[in-house]
Amino acid sequence: MPSSTILVADDDRAIRTVLSQALGRLGYEVRTTGNAATLWRWVSDGVGDLVITDVIMPDENGLDLVPRIRKIRPDLRIVVMSAQNTLLTAVRAAERGAFEYMPKPFDIKDLTSVVSRALSTPNRPAEMPEHEAAQEEQLPLIGRSPAMQEIYRVLARLMGTDLTVMITGESGTGKELVARALHDYGKRRHGPFVAINMAAIPRELIESELFGHEKGAFTGATTRSTGRFEQAQGGTLFLDEIGDMPLEAQTRLLRVLQEGEYTTVGGRTAVKADVRIVAATHRDLRQLIRQGTFREDLFYRLNVVPIRLPPLRERTEDIPSLIRHFLSTAAKEGLPNKTLDTAAMERLEAYRWPGNVRELENLVRRLAALYSQEVISVDVIEAELAETPSPVAAPEEERSEGLGQAVERHLREYFAAHKDGLPARGLYDRILKEVERPLLALTLSATRGNQIKASELLGLNRNTLRKKIRELDVQVVRSPK
Numbered sequence: 001m002p003s004s005t006i007l008v009a010d011d012d013r014a015i016r017t018v019l020s021q022a023l024g025r026l027g028y029e030v031r032t033t034g035n036a037a038t039l040w041r042w043v044s045d046g047v048g049d050l051v052i053t054d055v056i057m058p059d060e061n062g063l064d065l066v067p068r069i070r071k072i073r074p075d076l077r078i079v080v081m082s083a084q085n086t087l088l089t090a091v092r093a094a095e096r097g098a099f100e101y102m103p104k105p106f107d108i109k110d111l112t113s114v115v116s117r118a119l120s121t122p123n124r125p126a127e128m129p130e131h132e133a134a135q136e137e138q139l140p141l142i143g144r145s146p147a148m149q150e151i152y153r154v155l156a157r158l159m160g161t162d163l164t165v166m167i168t169g170e171s172g173t174g175k176e177l178v179a180r181a182l183h184d185y186g187k188r189r190h191g192p193f194v195a196i197n198m199a200a201i202p203r204e205l206i207e208s209e210l211f212g213h214e215k216g217a218f219t220g221a222t223t224r225s226t227g228r229f230e231q232a233q234g235g236t237l238f239l240d241e242i243g244d245m246p247l248e249a250q251t252r253l254l255r256v257l258q259e260g261e262y263t264t265v266g267g268r269t270a271v272k273a274d275v276r277i278v279a280a281t282h283r284d285l286r287q288l289i290r291q292g293t294f295r296e297d298l299f300y301r302l303n304v305v306p307i308r309l310p311p312l313r314e315r316t317e318d319i320p321s322l323i324r325h326f327l328s329t330a331a332k333e334g335l336p337n338k339t340l341d342t343a344a345m346e347r348l349e350a351y352r353w354p355g356n357v358r359e360l361e362n363l364v365r366r367l368a369a370l371y372s373q374e375v376i377s378v379d380v381i382e383a384e385l386a387e388t389p390s391p392v393a394a395p396e397e398e399r400s401e402g403l404g405q406a407v408e409r410h411l412r413e414y415f416a417a418h419k420d421g422l423p424a425r426g427l428y429d430r431i432l433k434e435v436e437r438p439l440l441a442l443t444l445s446a447t448r449g450n451q452i453k454a455s456e457l458l459g460l461n462r463n464t465l466r467k468k469i470r471e472l473d474v475q476v477v478r479s480p481k
Helices: 012-025 038-046 062-072 087-095 108-120 146-158 176-184 203-211 247-259 285-292 296-302 316-331 342-350 356-370 378-386 393-400 403-417 427-446 450-460 462-472
Strands: 007-011 029-033 048-056 077-082 100-101 166-169 194-199 234-238 275-283 304-309
Touching: 007 012, 007 038, 012 029, 012 108, 012 176, 038 048, 038 062, 048 062, 048 108, 062 077, 062 087, 077 087, 077 108, 087 100, 087 146, 100 108, 100 146, 146 304, 166 176, 166 316, 176 194, 176 234, 176 275, 194 403, 203 247, 203 427, 247 296, 285 296, 316 342, 316 356, 342 378, 356 378, 427 450, 427 462, 450 462
Parallel strands: 007 029, 007 048, 048 077, 077 100, 166 275, 166 304, 194 234, 234 275
Antiparallel strands: none
16 A cells, blocks of 8 residues: 655645545545645655645745745655646646646546656656746636646646647637747747748748748749748747648658758758747648548658647637637727626627637627627627628638639738748749649640640740740640540
8 A cells, every 4th residue: 555645735625625535545644734834844854755735825826835845855746736727827837847737626536646646657857947937928828628728738748848749620729829838838938939821832832931942043042041940940830731731842841850950942951950840730631641632651740749729619618718808908909898798698608619719809809899888788799690701601702703813812821921021032933833833734634735735725835835844843644535
């Protein structure tokens, strides 16, 4: 039977009693206290093999006690409990050297499992941070639902690592927020955070965007341009919508992940890739692998630590907190202060949210901007939800748009993906090549590979067509009529 001594510090007498009884039945000796001073005295006297402490206690914050305990007894395991179930609490518990973070309320079986693991796992003392921010940071993720609690715990464990992370979830669930949290609270926080949306970058431009290019690497490359890997050196590179990356670019990315270095387009010297990779997608990559459009070996390189973000309909208990957060943010930006009545809040909790958190945020901003009443009623909510466009409307609009409109839409998305930055130089020639390739390929397909007919149809000299076929690596397959 176990003979270890467990020290429990919690201001709540009921919790102390429950833990004392549950751990006592397992054969542990349990000492309980309602204040930090007594816990500190026991630890200083060398008592105890494991500490379980709450964050909020009458005389001291439990998180502040963790580094003091670690300093005098680095081998002593500490489990932190808290009803302040936020990402920041989980991260700070991990940063200060806690073995595990347990959000309240917790299942007693989960806690006893953590206790058993803490007492049996060989100890590797963690390095304590040199300093911590004095000011309270703004939380990047909102919600205290069980689904979000598990995400917080996983993120807290990842902050001190450089492990590659794959974030999956429906559009609008906050995948980039999770990526930014991994960066902002991780050990690369002082480096750059660079994001690139694979779905918004034309196929011909991706390698130049990722790895940069040398002067003269292609027509229009009048100067050297840095790629996202170089821009993210020492920090985090976020590859959003990785499922939309073309196979050729996937091969180059796989080589970088395997070898830890890359070459620019047109370059010869290998450059060390000192970045943490975080990828995200709303697509089923395993299905894409079966379809042959995503490399299986790249998937396993990226999927080292998978994180699934739940859709909003699976965490409806977080909706009131999200609404209050968005209303507060809108007020700080100059929009009128608003609140929702009970019926309005209940209606929003019952809604299915096909657009997830992004849809909720957009709705809250409309409520703050367009309605004069300070308290939003359920009638307003019903009217807003009734006007929500159908998710199938967008594809219909795209099918009816002209070629010029489609090109303009793609280019707008491409420029928007760079946010405050600009694309690499030589954009004109690269865009023309991106349009030329499918034009030539489809024309040759329509003429069954007959280059004479294709040149006549295109209005090009036959030699010019042959030159472009070679330059653009267009496959020509002759087929019988």
